[in-house]
Amino acid sequence: MKSINQLTRSRALQAFVAPRLQTTQIPATNRLWKRCFSATPATASNQPGIDPLKLTITKTTTPKELIPAKDLVFGSTFTDHMLSIEWTAAGGWKSPQIVPYQNLSLDPSSCVFHYAFECFEGMKAYKDSKGQIRFFRPDKNMERLNKSSARIALPTFDGEALTKLIGEFVKLDSRFIPDARGYSLYLRPTMIGTQKTLGVGPPGSALLFVIASPVGPYYPTGFKAISLEATDYAVRAWPGGVGDKKLGANYAPCILPQLEAASRGFQQNLWLFGEEEYVTEVGTMNLFIALKNKETGQNELVTAPLDGTILEGVTRDSVLGLAKERLVPQGWTVSERKIRMADIVEASAEGRLLEVFGSGTAAIVSPVRSISYQGKMVDCGLKDNEEAGAIALQMKNWIEGIQYGDEEHPWSFTL
Amino acid sequence: MKSINQLTRSRALQAFVAPRLQTTQIPATNRLWKRCFSATPATASNQPGIDPLKLTITKTTTPKELIPAKDLVFGSTFTDHMLSIEWTAAGGWKSPQIVPYQNLSLDPSSCVFHYAFECFEGMKAYKDSKGQIRFFRPDKNMERLNKSSARIALPTFDGEALTKLIGEFVKLDSRFIPDARGYSLYLRPTMIGTQKTLGVGPPGSALLFVIASPVGPYYPTGFKAISLEATDYAVRAWPGGVGDKKLGANYAPCILPQLEAASRGFQQNLWLFGEEEYVTEVGTMNLFIALKNKETGQNELVTAPLDGTILEGVTRDSVLGLAKERLVPQGWTVSERKIRMADIVEASAEGRLLEVFGSGTAAIVSPVRSISYQGKMVDCGLKDNEEAGAIALQMKNWIEGIQYGDEEHPWSFTL
Numbered sequence: 089m090k091s092i093n094q095l096t097r098s099r100a101l102q103a104f105v106a107p108r109l110q111t112t113q114i115p116a117t118n119r120l121w122k123r124c125f126s127a128t129p130a131t132a133s134n135q136p137g138i139d140p141l142k143l144t145i146t147k148t149t150t151p152k153e154l155i156p157a158k159d160l161v162f163g164s165t166f167t168d169h170m171l172s173i174e175w176t177a178a179g180g181w182k183s184p185q186i187v188p189y190q191n192l193s194l195d196p197s198s199c200v201f202h203y204a205f206e207c208f209e210g211m212k213a214y215k216d217s218k219g220q221i222r223f224f225r226p227d228k229n230m231e232r233l234n235k236s237s238a239r240i241a242l243p244t245f246d247g248e249a250l251t252k253l254i255g256e257f258v259k260l261d262s263r264f265i266p267d268a269r270g271y272s273l274y275l276r277p278t279m280i281g282t283q284k285t286l287g288v289g290p291p292g293s294a295l296l297f298v299i300a301s302p303v304g305p306y307y308p309t310g311f312k313a314i315s316l317e318a319t320d321y322a323v324r325a326w327p328g329g330v331g332d333k334k335l336g337a338n339y340a341p342c343i344l345p346q347l348e349a350a351s352r353g354f355q356q357n358l359w360l361f362g363e364e365e366y367v368t369e370v371g372t373m374n375l376f377i378a379l380k381n382k383e384t385g386q387n388e389l390v391t392a393p394l395d396g397t398i399l400e401g402v403t404r405d406s407v408l409g410l411a412k413e414r415l416v417p418q419g420w421t422v423s424e425r426k427i428r429m430a431d432i433v434e435a436s437a438e439g440r441l442l443e444v445f446g447s448g449t450a451a452i453v454s455p456v457r458s459i460s461y462q463g464k465m466v467d468c469g470l471k472d473n474e475e476a477g478a479i480a481l482q483m484k485n486w487i488e489g490i491q492y493g494d495e496e497h498p499w500s501f502t503l
Numbered sequence: 504m505k506s507i508n509q510l511t512r513s514r515a516l517q518a519f520v521a522p523r524l525q526t527t528q529i530p531a532t533n534r535l536w537k538r539c540f541s542a543t544p545a546t547a548s549n550q551p552g553i554d555p556l557k558l559t560i561t562k563t564t565t566p567k568e569l570i571p572a573k574d575l576v577f578g579s580t581f582t583d584h585m586l587s588i589e590w591t592a593a594g595g596w597k598s599p600q601i602v603p604y605q606n607l608s609l610d611p612s613s614c615v616f617h618y619a620f621e622c623f624e625g626m627k628a629y630k631d632s633k634g635q636i637r638f639f640r641p642d643k644n645m646e647r648l649n650k651s652s653a654r655i656a657l658p659t660f661d662g663e664a665l666t667k668l669i670g671e672f673v674k675l676d677s678r679f680i681p682d683a684r685g686y687s688l689y690l691r692p693t694m695i696g697t698q699k700t701l702g703v704g705p706p707g708s709a710l711l712f713v714i715a716s717p718v719g720p721y722y723p724t725g726f727k728a729i730s731l732e733a734t735d736y737a738v739r740a741w742p743g744g745v746g747d748k749k750l751g752a753n754y755a756p757c758i759l760p761q762l763e764a765a766s767r768g769f770q771q772n773l774w775l776f777g778e779e780e781y782v783t784e785v786g787t788m789n790l791f792i793a794l795k796n797k798e799t800g801q802n803e804l805v806t807a808p809l810d811g812t813i814l815e816g817v818t819r820d821s822v823l824g825l826a827k828e829r830l831v832p833q834g835w836t837v838s839e840r841k842i843r844m845a846d847i848v849e850a851s852a853e854g855r856l857l858e859v860f861g862s863g864t865a866a867i868v869s870p871v872r873s874i875s876y877q878g879k880m881v882d883c884g885l886k887d888n889e890e891a892g893a894i895a896l897q898m899k900n901w902i903e904g905i906q907y908g909d910e911e912h913p914w915s916f917t918l
Contacts, residue, residue, distance in 0.1 A: 163612065163701025170611060192616075193606040196585060196714050197578065201607075201695055204619040204751030240755040241762065276701060280616055281755075286578025286691060286716060288787055290758050299611050301701060321743065328738030330756045336619035337752035340655040340696075341745045343705050347656065372703055 135180030138173060138249040138296075143256060148188035157266040160304045162450065163274060167261035171253055171298040174282075175243045178292075184253050186260060189299065195284040199291050205281025206336035207236035210449045211402075212272040212303075213258045213503075215265045216493035220502040221258060224491045226251045228402040229277070236333040237279050241290035250277070254298055255503045261300055269492060270305030274449075306451035311476040311484075313457035314446075315465075316358040316370055317349035318429060324359045324369065325397040332396050339372070346371060356446070358459055361397060365429040368392050373446030373454060374404035377427060378469075378479050380440040386421050387442065389479065393424040403447040403487070406499065410486050415479070429461055436466050443477025444468040452487050453480045550595030553588060553664040553711075558671060563603035572681040575719045577865065578689060582676035586668055586713040589697075590658045593707075599668050601675060604714065610699040614706050620696025621751040622651035625864045626817075627687040627718075628673045628918075630680045631908035635917040636673055639906045641666045643817040644692070651748040652694050656705035665692070669713055670918045676715060684907065685720030689864075721866035726891035726899075728872035729861075730880075731773040731785055732764035733844060739774045739784065740812040747811050754787070761786060771861070773874055776812060780844040783807050788861030788869060789819035792842060793884075793894050795855040801836050802857065804894065808839040818862040818902070821914065825901050830894070844876055851881050858892025859883040867902050868895040 148168045155165050170189045174182040199205045209229040214222045230247025238244050254275060258265075265273045277298045281291030322345045324338070325331020331338060342357075349357040356371035369375060374391060381388040389411050392398045411422045435441040446454040455476040459466040470477060476484075490497040563583045570580050585604045589597040614620045624644040629637045645662025653659050669690060673680075680688045692713045696706030737760045739753070740746020746753060757772075764772040771786035782790060789806060796803040804826050807813045826837045850856040861869040870891040874881040885892060891899075905912040 161700075161702075164699075166612060189611070191608040192611050193608050196604070196607050196693070196712055197581060197691075197716075200616060201621055201693060202623050202691070202751055203754035204621060205755045206616055206619060208617050239759060241758040274701070276612075276617070278611070278616055284579075285576075286689070287576075288754055288758070288761075290762060297611055301612075323741050323743035326738060326741035326744065328736065329741065329744075335752075335755070336617055337750075337755060339618035339703055340620045340750070340752060343656040343703070344654060346703075347705060 136182075138181045138184060138245045138253070140184065140249050140252045140256070142183040143186065143253060144183060145186040145256075145260065146188065147260075150188075154264065155302070157268060157271060157302075157304060160266070160271075160302055162303050163276075163301045165301060167264045167273070167300045167302070169257060169261055170300075171257040173253075173296045175294045175296065176292065177290075181243070181245065186257055192295070192297075194282060197284045197286055198281070199283045199285070200280040202286065203281070203288060204335070204337045205240055205242060205283075205291050205294075206279065207233065207240065207242065207334055208276060208278040208336065209233045209334060211275045211277070212449065212491070213265060213275060213300075214272045214491050214493075215262075215267050216502070218493075219267070220493070221262055221265065222491065222493050222500050222502050223251070223255070225402055225406065225499045226254070228405065232334055232400060232402075233277055233279065236335055239330055239333045240281075240335060242279050242281055242294050245296070250296075257298060258300065259503055264300065264302045266302055266304070269488075270308075272303055272491075274301045274303045275299075276301070303450075306454070311455055311480070313455040313470055313475045314355035315353070315457050316356050316459045317352060317354040318360055318365075318459055318461040319345045319349070319357040320360050320365065321345075323361065326361070327396055329397070332394065332398060332400055334399065338399075342372070352460070354460060360429055364426075366392065366426045367429055367432065368397055369399065370446040370454075370456070373448035373451070374399065374401040375444065375446055376407060376453075376479075377432060377435075377444050378442040378477065379432075379435045380442065381421065382435070382438075382440065384421070387419060388421040388423055389415065390423045390425060390427050392426060395426075401447060403449055403452060406487055407447050407453070407483050410483065414486070432459070433461065433466050436468065441467070441469045443470065443479055445477065445480040445483075447483075452484050455480045551597075553596045553599060553660050553668070555599065555664050555667045555671070557598040558601065558668060559598060560601040560671075560675065561603065562675075565603075569679065570717070572683060572686060572717075572719060573723075575681070575686075575717055577718050578691075578716045580716060582679040582688070582715045582717070584672060584676055585715075586672040588668075588711045590709045590711065591707065592705075596658070596660065601672055607710070607712075609697060612699045612701055613696070614698045614700070615695040617701065618696070618703060619750070619752045620655055620657060620698075620706050620709075621694065622648065622655065622657065622749055623691060623693040623751065624648045624749060626690045626692070627864065627906070628680060628690060628715075629687045629906050629908075630677075630682050631917070633908075634682070635908070636677055636680065637906065637908050637915050637917050638666070638670070640817055640821065640914045641669070643820065647749055647815060647817075648692055648694065651750055654745060654748045655696075655750060655752075657694050657696055657709050660711070665711075672713060673715065674918055679715065679717045681717055681719070684903075685723070687718055687906075689716045689718045690714075691716070718865075721869070726870055726895070728870040728885055728890045729770035730768070730872050731771050731874045732767060732769040733775055733780075733874055733876040734760045734764070734772040735775050735780065736760075738776065740776075742811050744812070747809065747813060747815055749814065753814075757787070767875070769875060775844055779841075781807065781841045782844055782847065783812055784814065785861040785869075785871070788863035788866070789814065789816040790859070790861055791822060791868075791894075792847060792850075792859050793857040793892065794847075794850045795857065796836065797850070797853075797855065799836070802834060803836040803838055804830060805838045805840060805842050808841060810841075816862060818864055818867060821902055822862050822868070822898050825898065829901070847874070848876065848881050851883065856882070856884045858885065858894055860892065860895040860898075862898075867899050870895045
């Protein structure tokens with residue numbers, strides 16, 4: 089019988105893995121804080137890449153009824169169709185297909201069920217005031233999905249080709265995009281390993297699919313500031329781990345701490361890291377802290393640096409970019425630096441904490457009223473009658489303005 | 504539109520989560536090294552548990568041809584049937600079913616594809632010299648699957664009931680168990696979340712299924728000692744993380760470091776942890792080190808302690824149990840303690856390193872010849888003409904003797 093080892097090391101596997109992955113040369117040192125894995129697209133190899141010209145479309149014969157916009161629940165109803173592209177180690181990417189939304193039929197030994205060979209993206213399509221469909225920074229989603237995929241030995245792909253195909257899919261199902269500000273079509277590109285063996289090794293086959301769900305505004309009646317519980321008993325991510333990749337593996341383990349926080353009345357948990365209790369992420373969002381810097385007295389917008397433990401949020405990057413462009417001229421400092429929970433407590437006590445907010449695709453920004461930490465409530469700077477701080481409000485308006493095409497900006501374009 | 508937060512906090516969800524999970528009271532301190540989550544079976548609630556009396560069996564009409572024993576590849580061919588039990592938050596466990604082995608049909612939004620709601624077990628059924636079918640410590644697998652499941656907000660269950668049902672399944676497909684020493688039927692109990700929404704929250708439905716694959720001996724022509732590459736650039740698990748649970752999430756991220764090691768000619772990678780470079784696991788096995796203790800001069804068998812970063816291996820526990828019972832009277836010390844890579848290097852250099860071996864369900868034990876560390880090869884004590892040390896050989900014979908019923912032992916029983 090062949091052993092797992094023999095299979096892992098077989099020449100066939102190496103042949104298909106080697107050209108797909110370009111791994112940074114790793115010196116044999118003891119530095120854990122490095123980020124080690126980078127990826128090049130599968131198209132760099134000799135295998136067929138994703139080819140939008142080969143797209144086939146099979147339209148549904150039973151179109152769904154549209155759900156009234158006010159009744160939409162995030163990610164619970166889907167459009168008429170889905171985009172689907174198979175990959176095999178031997179044959180590369182097959183022809184893309186748009187087919188009626190349907191169940192996946194998978195062998196129970198498929199590696200996605202056992203070893204979490206899965207990664208995904210969250211992105212949106214918007215209808216602007218002229219009725220045109222828009223994408224917001226899809227290149228960032230494609231770049232991240234390639235990084236996530238390569239990190240778990242799934243195939244990489246040409247991001248522009250996939251964006252084009254998603255565009256075709258969205259145009260076909262465009263009637264599902266609600267025609268109102270704050271509404272959009274949430275898109276979920278997903279890659280799963282489909283190899284039908286239980287040996288732990290790189291998948292020899294995969295499926296890339298995209299489904300779409302019409303969604304409404306995260307805060308339908310205006311912002312509602314949330315309260316967080318600082319989590320110090322469980323750890324989301326660590327140096328040398330995969331917390332910076334959008335892998336399924338990062339999500340299931342987060343539910344229990346979130347339920348713990350919810351059971352005590354908090355909307356989300358706040359992940360702390362290490363003995364220093366660095367503030368990292370909030371639930372499934374990045375975190376921003378606006379404060380008066382203790383040393384300089386200047387206004388500073390702070391978020392955790394991309395040290396391998398933080399998800400590289402597209403909204404995070406957008407907030408940083410806009411802050412550098414539009415807040416710095418107003419005297420703000422913008423920092424990607426480690427910040428301790430103790431620093432936030434101190435800033436709050438000294439009246440230097442201006443506001444705190446999460447950032448993510450679902451809500452854009454999510455203002456924070458308070459953080460429960462070591463049995464005490466840390467006030468995050470909002471007045472009693474305020475549900476959002478000035479920076480969070482400003483960011484939401486700037487980003488939404490770009491997403492819906494009110495402001496022409498390179499981050500947004502029409503299909 | 505309802506937000507993710509609102510869904511997570513809804514009363515309905517809390518109602519079903521609360522009775523299933525009993526979480527240790529968590530004081531708001533900064534101690535990361537705690538193990539925080541424990542589980543009680545779903546049967547402790549008012550919901551229906553798994554009931555073996557409700558089993559229905561649908562036999563295949565197209566029985567498979569048996570594969571010749573010598574051609575078996577681990578986990579790549581399966582028996583005629585599978586065991587399947589659905590669960591919903593509202594209704595508890597449904598009637599167990601044995602059905603023909605078949606594809607799973609799942610909505611593409613199912614949470615197992617996106618957030619890695621999945622955990623599993625590896626266990627075996629053996630045919631003894633009288634042709635009787637035997638299980639080896641299935642209670643340990645059931646206990647661990649319950650812990651894994653509870654940690655990611657999937658349902659728990661009555662382990663004895665599931666063991667009984669797996670027994671029925673194995674008896675039905677017993678013709679697939681090869682009738683020879685070293686052969687067995689590998690069983691893969693798997694739990695997946697099947698909720699069909701993209702909101703990140705506790706799954707409202709799940710599927711527990713068991714598939715079975717006939718397997719041969721890991722070392723068909725006798726032991727073959729392996730060489731390891733110490734991995735210091737990627738980290739498998741972290742205190743406060745989920746490395747002690749058998750979650751899918753722990754596996755996909757391990758492939759790239761294993762491929763890295765393989766590309767340099769090593770059969771497995773060895774996971775080091777922290778600045779101290781504690782030795783933790785080898786590939787997907789636990790690790791044992793036999794050495795002469797520097798202080799006492801006594802023979803000592805060492806493995807890493809269960810501090811939350813180590814998988815609670817059933818074979819690990821069996822090796823420890825047998826060592827305490829049978830090696831201690833021979834003058835050995837048996838230790839669950841942290842051991843640094845530097846300690847192994849030193850023991851090797853001073854001629855005190857007796858042998859090193861991995862332990863796991865697939866191979867029982869897997870002897871190690873050498874470890875590549877910081878560009879040097881660390882000799883693990885085997886003579887050039889040896890493929891296994893005395894302890895590894897002894898453990899394999901003791902455990903296999905119990906598994907196949909040569910030695911009557913409470914760990915093994917006939918169905």
